[in-house]
Amino acid sequence: MSPTFSFSPTRRELLAATAAAGAVSLVAGVPGAWANGEEIRPFSVSFPQDQLDDLRRRVAATRWPDKETVADDSQGVQLSTIQKLAKHWATDYDWRKMEARLNAFPQFITEIDGLDIHFIHVRSKHENALPLIVTHGWPGSIIEQLKIIEPLTDPTAHGGSAEDAFHVVIPSLPGYGFSAKSTGSGSWNPPRIAHAWAALMQRLGYTKFVA
Template identity: 80%
Template sequence: MSPKSLSMPTRRELLAATAAAGAISMLGGTGSAEASGETIAPFSVNFPEEALDDLRRRVAATRWPDKETVTDDSQGVRCETIQKLANHWARDYDWRKTEARLNALPQFVTEIDGLDIHFIHVRSKQENALPIIVTHGWPGSIIEQLKIIEPLTDPTAHGGGEADAFHVVIPSLPGYGFSGKPTAPGWNPPRIARAWVTLMQRLGYTRFVAQGGDWGNAVTELMALQEPPGLLAIHTNMAATVPADIAKALAAGGPAPAGLSPDEKHAWDQLDDFYKNGLGYAIEMNNRPQTLYGIVDSPVGLAAWMLDHDIRSYQMIARVFDGKPEGLTKDDILDNVSLYWLTNTAISSARLYWDNAHFPSGGFFDPRGIKIPVAVSAFPDEIYAAPKSWAEKAYPKLIHYNRLDKGGHFAAWEQPMAMTAELRTAFRSLRQ
């Protein structure tokens, strides 16, 4: 059987069955599904056991390459690391725990702009909670944000006060996880941004904030650029702040410009290393995502492709499989990779890079001219830690900036309480 034939009923089948049964549900808005004329259907996850057996069989049957010829990470994901991951995946990992965790949350699916969008929606018990839409990136998923849901929606149980509460919406990007897979080009960040606004409006939220990193930052910043009614402010943990002269010098591969502050020079060094050594995955997905058949056929191939995103994330994950967890566990990492595998979204998610390249919305780290309030959290092991001086120029209405001591690209996943604290502080002045 193919992975698709082993997965759950299609989103279209789920919507049709739910609507026919009259079980339309819209938990968490001031309106109703019938009033809006748009269907919001409950969603749950239940992969057949054959799909999990097939996954374990494929992992166990991996054809391994020769070991790398160097003693460092310069040739990519090291054989020892990925074999440790594979051994845990085949022998000890239990997807059903993650499935149960997901199904314990309110999940829904709704059609926007012709595509089924899956999302988690957890309302706080505090009625005056601030609605927030949080967007993941690649190689992330909704798994990234699961650890921040309870601290945001139930702050009094997690070191905060009632006034810190959020209603939380976490959608799966188009082509990712349980959202629909686009069948035509054009689902680029501006289009996703418009869809997210529609989602928040459909849920009845007239005032809300948005947060994102990686592709989630691009989508969130473009929401801000579109300035829809109701969007009060945004928060980013991977800000787009690189000045034009810095971007030009990086593209040319030249030395750092003179006169940079220590923080700016550090950001330059991080970006320079990433552009020279870390962009291989993005170049391939920008140009030829459909060629990546190997990561659809091999779970271990998929895992290695996803691990090799940026060097500091990879090194942190390698330490986890060496028995030194710091923020993430072995199961955390395999939860995310398994989600990609079981939903057969390796290539459909990669196409977001192609869509962005062919329907461009600006450079990934280029300032976009956002006029609404912006909050920035700079984690030290991100692709680059945005200096405050760059953030102040990029965001004229910078309402919060903090440079943290720990955390990397998957900030909410690695350091959930730090991210929670950042969001509470960032948006506190906007609450009424």
């Protein structure tokens, strides 16, 4: 009679089983110019008030076109929609509140392949947490991922178990957020970004990770 096995992997174990091999092979292929010990510099967000005031003035000074001649969006985005959006940015949006949200997490800058890359790095307090790198989309920003940091790094505070814990790294893509943009002709395509992320994780001391 054959023995019966019961296996119920945690979410973290499932991710590790499916992705770690690829991540390890990517790290192994990172050339020295990408990975060798460049400085990791602390970073925080702070914009001068006069820049915020100038932005609001420029939004408020928008010269609006005539209203569309139809009752739908067949002629493009409707004037009322654009005016509501402009009002939100000019008078309603609280950038200082967003600055505080960003600065509540450890942020850093490091140069990889000639570009300064901005990233958030939050280590879990749980032993044996799995390193995880999270990439935002095109277009997008790391702000979209702020809400997942605490549940992933501290799952026990959100109804999970310590076995589901991750160390979380969230970089800004080149040309997005606080990462530098390329000034050369070379394309920062997905394979190049993947190698940069592998270099980043290796620089942070992670030899195995999931993405």
